[in-house]
Ligand code: NA
């Protein structure tokens with residue numbers, strides 16, 4: 014039978030869980046999580062049934078964390094950028110031009126940091142952490158002119174996700190505007206913003222290629238995603254099923270998610286180019302300029318992080334060393 | 342009893358001022374934002390999130406005020422034809438359930454405020470702490486509950502009092 | 516107890532509560548909360564109450580609701596809406612039911628740029644309702660046409676529900692917008708035909724046709740300068756893309772206050788009246804929005820929308836039959852839940868079925884928008900009808916539902932037309948190509 018149909022799963026199964034995500038089922042992340050839910054179902058002989066609630070039908074992107082904590086949702090797909098102040102260390106990947114690279118490198122770094130630092134684990138202790146992975150990198154997109162050097166940002170009204178990137182673009186002379194992704198299409202169409210920062214799979218998910226002229230093929234920083242589960246629900250599972258969950262997720266599973274994300278970006282770039290949007294490349298010389306401009310933001314980062322018993326500067330240096338190791 | 346009504350009236354004046362002020366502030370902020378955007382290409386930093394927290398306070402405060410003006414919607418289509426005792430018993434009972442619901446939302450908002458404090462939740466750009474707004478939500482929901490409770494007592498009193506009956510019936514439609 | 520049983524029980528309890536006189540928004544909230552507690556557990560239900568009301572009340576795009584309502588209230592205080600309806604009445608006086616038709620046209624124009632059913636309905640309600648009552652239109656006809664007019668906006672682009680549908684269905688938003696134009700105009704015309712039929716059948720629901728001298732007609736235009744300024748800036752700004760919807764709501768409200776002052780009508784009393792009307796109207800709108808959202812969470816977790824959609828997926832019948840069954844499911848769901856969650860939960864299941872019949876995704880999108888319109892006016896949870904009741908407390912809800920009912924059939928006729936003539940939907944997007 015087709016296990017993607019929630020209603021068909023109703024009669025069988027001893028353990029039924031809801032999984033909330035804010036992306037649509039047709040997005041790369043939606044498909045990945047559905048495949049995982051199917052895998053769990055198969056490996057537990059149909060005993061564990063996970064029903065996906067996509068497009069934020071059960072909990073919005075900013076609400077899902079606490080809904081998992083209180084049990085309103087059993088499993089939630091959580092994007093840390095919606096939780097300002099709650100994942101300061103995990104969000105180290107949000108520092109612009111720090112070299113986190115693609116999704117796979119970011120994911121390796123996230124797990125190294127998660128395993129090494131109890132303070133990073135503490136950020137996730139309210140839930141059972143299943144997946145933890147990065148996205149393949151956020152890019153500039155513009156409707157004014159190609160962005161291929163820091164000077165091109167002057168005077169732009171740009172939609173940015175929250176975090177250090179906001180300070181970065183402000184420093185380069187742009188005016189940041191924060192808004193939710195579903196509002197982007199109309200706002201771009203009406204020319205109320207003339208540029209934005211997003212990752213390519215997100216651009217195609219929200220159809221933004223239809224209203225975008227230029228996209229700069231230079232990842233600036235990476236967002237972090239967690240798939241988290243309510244503790245009571247986790248503890249309700251027998252050990253053998255917990256083992257199935259752990260074997261399919263954790264570091265190995267997260268790396269699989271990261272590779273899947275990387276591939277989705279390659280496909281997305283083709284879609285974006287096919288829609289008539291120009292893909293702009295940045296010369297090494299100009300990339301160095303972008304990096305130079307970010308030095309101040311990177312240096313300022315440790316002061317913005319206040320975590321007890323941790324030297325944020327040392328943590329940042331260590332994170333940079335970890336990226337270096339995985340980038341080779 | 343009616344003295345309590347006067348006290349409640351005074352509280353609803355405060356609620357009305359918050360909602361009037363809130364919606365005017367949202368308007369002024371967004372007009373200023375669009376003017377700056379169109380003339381200087383410089384939107385107000387954080388206008389989006391200030392608007393969101395203003396809207397939260399405005400909407401939450403408006404509930405109590407709207408209840409004092411009997412602006413919320415009740416379907417009285419059927420119960421107005423019931424015999425007197427059943428009619429006001431039912432209406433009072435529904436008022437009681439409404440009161441409890443408002444209390445539940447207020448209670449949940451307090452839990453949310455405490456959780457926001459422990460998590461250090463804040464807005465994205467201006468990093469305004471979120472917990473005070475949950476306390477405002479809780480406070481306004483309790484005021485809403487208080488007014489609902491007052492209306493509930495009047496509804497039950499209407500079983501025996503012509504004066505209260507008039508008050509209740511005057512708010513009924515349908 | 517199975518999930519389905521709990522779900523059905525919840526619906527029944529909700530209906531009992533509102534018919535016993537409970538506040539509708541709070542009844543939705545209470546049943547949603549208790550239902551969630553029954554299906555999951557009390558802690559989870561409290562968790563829903565902790566997040567959902569605050570999130571709903573602090574959603575940025577919802578500022579159009581208070582701001583456009585404020586614009587409507589000040590347009591009324593300044594005499595702008597009176598001038599508009601006076602001119603409409605004088606110029607269209609020979610056409611029976613003219614102001615009702617004018618309201619449909621104005622709602623379509625306003626909703627075209629606004630994109631939110633609730634905001635359009637509340638704005639047009641404050642502007643049109645007092646005027647139509649002044650000209651002795653039966654409450655049934657005026658409220659019915661405002662409720663229906665408020666829904667036209669989501670069919671005429673831009674439209675938020677269309678964007679959300681396209682994201683779910685991986686369809687081009689530009690094509691979808693193009694597809695909405697002809698059906699939007701078609702539906703507006705169908706509404707006007709409906710009104711003409713209603714007036715023909717029961718002439719007493721509209722004032723009899725009268726005639727005015729050309730002098731009277733032209734002098735009625737004098738009052739329209741303010742209207743032209745206000746709607747010119749708000750609608751023009753949005754159509755040309757100079758303003759976003761949220762921005763023009765703020766600018767429109769501001770201009771309306773300014774024009775009230777210019778017309779020397781801005782007194783403390785008129786200001787207070789306008790603000791009181793604004794706050795009470797959006798308060799009751801938001802309370803229902805919040806309640807409906809909590810209730811939708813409960814229905815989602817019971818999987819009832821899934822089950823209904825699934826039961827159709829399992830059938831082996833022609834597409835016409837599937838379409839009828841889907842429409843029945845949507846009428847039922849539209850009665851008990853808000854439209855957006857209804858779409859979020861069912862479209863992912865219906866879409867593959869529709870595809871298996873070779874039906875175009877864009878065509879299905881327009882169909883989905885039409886059933887959303889149906890849901891917004893269908894009793895007992897028809898948000899637009901509630902909003903109008905909130906604006907005119909002395910009109911019974913039963914009257915509003917009786918007024919809205921003919922338009923339910925109008926929409927069904929609209930669905931039939933796009934089924935029989937898919938070109939009404941597909942012609943414009945096919946011109947875009949790609
Ligand atoms: Na529209």
Ligand code: NA
Pocket residue numbers: 848849850851852853854890891892893896897898
């Ligand atoms: Na409905």
